[in-house]
Amino acid sequence: MYSYEKTGILSKKDLKLPSKKQLEKGVAIIECVQEIPCNPCVDSCPVNAISMKDVNAPPIADYDKCIGCGKCIGICPGLAIFLTKIKDNKALITLQYEFLPIPEVETKVKALDREGNVVGKAIVKKVVKEGKTMVIAIEASADLAMDIRNIRVDS
C-alpha cells in the first residue's frame, strides 16, 4: 500500500522530479500516479512529451521534450498537472483554480502545499480562462517550487 492511498497526499518520492536545468526551462509536472482510464494530457501535448502505454497507464512526462507550453494544465480533469519554472530565484507555477473569487493579476494570495497548509505568499502573474477553467500562474519563492500546489484568495 502506498501512503498516498491512505492520505491522498503525494510525497516527492512518489514523483519523477525534474533536474535543475529542466526546471529553469519550465516543465509540466504530472502528479497523476494511479492507473485510471484517462488520457487527454497525451492528446494535448504538441511535442509528444507525455506518453502512456494505454489509456489506464499513468502518464509519463519527458522533461527533455517538454517545452513548458502549459497546454496540458487546463485540460487535465484531475487538476493534477503543474507547470513549474524557476527563474531569477523565483518559482513560476501554473495551475488550475476552480474557486471564486477569481484573483486578478498582481494580487497577493496565500500559497498552499499538498495538505492545504499555508507555506508562503505568491503573486498572481497570469489568469487565463480556458472554457470554464481558470488557469492561473503564480510567482513565489524558488525553494517552494515543488511544494506549492494550490492558492487561497482572500475575498
Next chain:
Amino acid sequence: MRVNGIPNVRTCIAPLKNDIKVEIQGKYANLPDAKFKENPVKTIDIDILVVGAGPAGMCASIEAANQGAKVLLVDENPCVGGQLIKQTHKFFGSKHEKAGTRGIQIAKDLENELKELEKKGEVTVLLDSTVIGYYEGKGKKYKFGVLKRYGYEGILHEIDCKSVIFAVGAMENMLLFPGNDLPGVYGAGAVQTLMNVYGVKPGDKVIMVGAGNVGLIVSYQLLQAGIQVDRVVEAVPIIGGYHVHAAKLRRCGVPIYTSYSIKEVYGDGKVEGAVVVKLDKNWQPVKGSEEKVDCDTICLAVGLTPSTRLLSQVGVEMEFVPEAGGFVALHNNSMQTTVKGVYVAGDSSGIEEASTAMIEGKIAGVSAALQLSYDKKAKTLKKQYIAELERLRDGPFGEKPRVAKNKIKKLLEKKHV
C-alpha cells in the same frame, strides 16, 4: 392484484371499502380502458422505448435513431441529462468519451444531438413522464403505461414498442446509525442536486461519509459552493476514489480519515453534530476513539443500488451480484436481458460510472436497432463500442465492474446452456 379493474394495486395498503372487487391478476396486467383523470389515453406506437434520459439512455436513443429506428425516450425529470446535469467536474476517459469535458456540458451536447434527431422525427422525448408499469402487449409488442404530468394534471400514454432499453440508473444507499433520520442527513447525490441544480445551500458545515469518487467529488463541489467540509470519513483503510480527486480536496485543507466511520448523529430536531469513531481491522469501533464533531450536515456517499423494479416486472431473470451493487438483470455482451428485445444499460445494469454508462447505452441502442433490422454499419460500431468498454475497464479501478460483468456472464451461461 386487481382492484375494481385497476391492475398492479398493492392491496395491503389500499383502503378497504364496501363492494370493492379484489381479484388475482395474471402474470402481466391488462392496461384498463378507464379514462385517467377524465383525459383520454394517448397511444404511441414506436420501435424502441428508452426509459431514462441519463448518459446511458441518451446515448442509447441517439445510437438507435442513427441506425434508423424510431425511438421514444421517456424520463421523469423536467429535463434530459440524468445525473450529468449536476456533474460540474471534468470527465476522465479518452477523446471518445469526451474526456476533459464537464458532465454538465456532455449533457448539453447529447441534448443537442437529441434535438436534431427530434427535428427529423427520429426521436421523441417525453419529459415529466413516469413509466408506471408493464402490461400485457398485443402480438410481439411490449406495452408500457407512461404518465406524463402537466402540473397537477396528467395524461396516460399507452406505449406499444418492439423493443425496450432500461437505462433507469440507481438509488443511493443509506447507512444505519442512530440519528440517521434527522433532517440534515443527506445522500451525496441529493446534496449535489440541491447545490448544482437548484442553487440551494444544503448546510454550512458538512461531514462526508465515504471516500469513493462520489464522496470526493461532492466534497470538492461543496467547497466550491462556499460550504465548509470538516472531514471525509471512510470505513475502508484506503481511499476508494481516484487519488487525483483526493489530492484536490487535501490541498484545500480537508482531511480524509480512513478506517473511520460515523457512530451516531445527534441533535434536537436537526443535525447538530456527529460522533465519529475509528475502526479496527475487523471493522469494529475502537473504544475510546470516539470524537464529537459539530456539524449541521451529514452527507452519505456509501454506494448505489441499481434500480431494477421495472425490469423485474417485465420478468427478466435477476440475480444478486454484490460487485454490481445488488440485484441486476442478467445480460449479455449486447446488453440484452433474458427476455428478447429487453435491454439494460448504465448503472441499472451494475454500478459503474458515466463514461462506461454512455458506452453501454451505445451498445444497447445499436444492438436493439440491429435486432429490428436497422443496420447502418451497426455490427462494426457495436464491435468498436465493446472494445472501447473493455479498454476503459482494463485498469485497477475497473476491477469491480469487470468482476460484476463476468459473474453476470457466467450466471447467464449457467442458466442457458
